[in-house]
Amino acid sequence: NAGVTQTPKFRVLKTGQSMTLLCAQDMNHEYMYWYRQDPGMGLRLIHYSVGEGTTAKGEVPDGYNVSRLKKQNFLLGLESAAPSQTSVYFCASSSTPDRATEAFFGQGTRLTVV
Amino acid sequence: DQQVKQNSPSLSVQEGRISILNCDYTNSMFDYFLWYKKYPAEGPTFLISISSIKDKNEDGRFTVFLNKSAKHLSLHIVPSQPGDSAVYFCAVGYSGNTPLVFGKGTRLSVIA
Numbered sequence: 001n002a003g004v005t006q007t008p009k010f011r012v013l014k015t016g017q018s019m020t021l022l023c024a025q026d027m028n029h030e031y032m033y034w035y036r037q038d039p040g041m042g043l044r045l046i047h048y049s050v051g052e053g054t055t056a057k058g059e060v061p062d063g064y065n066v067s068r069l070k071k072q073n074f075l076l077g078l079e080s081a082a083p084s085q086t087s088v089y090f091c092a093s094s095s096t097p098d099r100a101t102e103a104f105f106g107q108g109t110r111l112t113v114v
Numbered sequence: 115d116q117q118v119k120q121n122s123p124s125l126s127v128q129e130g131r132i133s134i135l136n137c138d139y140t141n142s143m144f145d146y147f148l149w150y151k152k153y154p155a156e157g158p159t160f161l162i163s164i165s166s167i168k169d170k171n172e173d174g175r176f177t178v179f180l181n182k183s184a185k186h187l188s189l190h191i192v193p194s195q196p197g198d199s200a201v202y203f204c205a206v207g208y209s210g211n212t213p214l215v216f217g218k219g220t221r222l223s224v225i226a
């Protein structure tokens with residue numbers, strides 16, 4: 001039972017490089033989310049999706065793009081990485097976004113932009 | 115402006131004693147409240163939740179209390195164990211397609 005899997009787990013990028021973080025869930029969840037965690041800042045929502053083919057902006061969407069072409073996958077893209085994007089990124093999924101269930105998180109991707 | 119506040123960045127408790135973690139929220143529309151636990155190098159995991167129709171929910175050593183008039187919730191861990199040492203996030207939500215909002219977290223250290 002894999003749950004939520006993030007790829008890669010670690011990455012170092014140079015400023016200006018691009019990359020895509022992949023999130024895959026095997027729970028048939030409709031809702032998926034990308035968060036970033038920074039020291040003293042908690043978990044901040046970057047983008048989320050309420051179903052296949054949909055995306056929406058969260059609290060800190062600038063500098064990121066996302067796609068949800070398949071229900072089980074949610075991709076987070078950085079087109080031109082900046083040092084401010086150094087963070088730990090968490091993907092999560094849930095069957096509903098609010099009261100009925102909790103969100104399941106992946107193990108995280110630690111990204112360093114130099 | 116923060117919708118969810120965990121004002122204590124860290125808390126240290128002796129093993130066997132009670133740990134109390136606090137969380138305040140600003141919007142009275144929130145009607146579902148959760149606590150997540152996070153160990154280093156792992157993703158957060160769901161711990162316990164409570165809906166606005168209750169003021170207490172208990173699960174083993176963990177109890178969550180909700181005071182709607184004060185817009186305050188707390189997590190009690192009794193007795194605290196060294197394995198409880200982690201970062202605890204408070205999260206709130208309400209009806210509709212709106213994701214949970216998380217607090218900044220409180221790092222709990224349980225000392226043997």
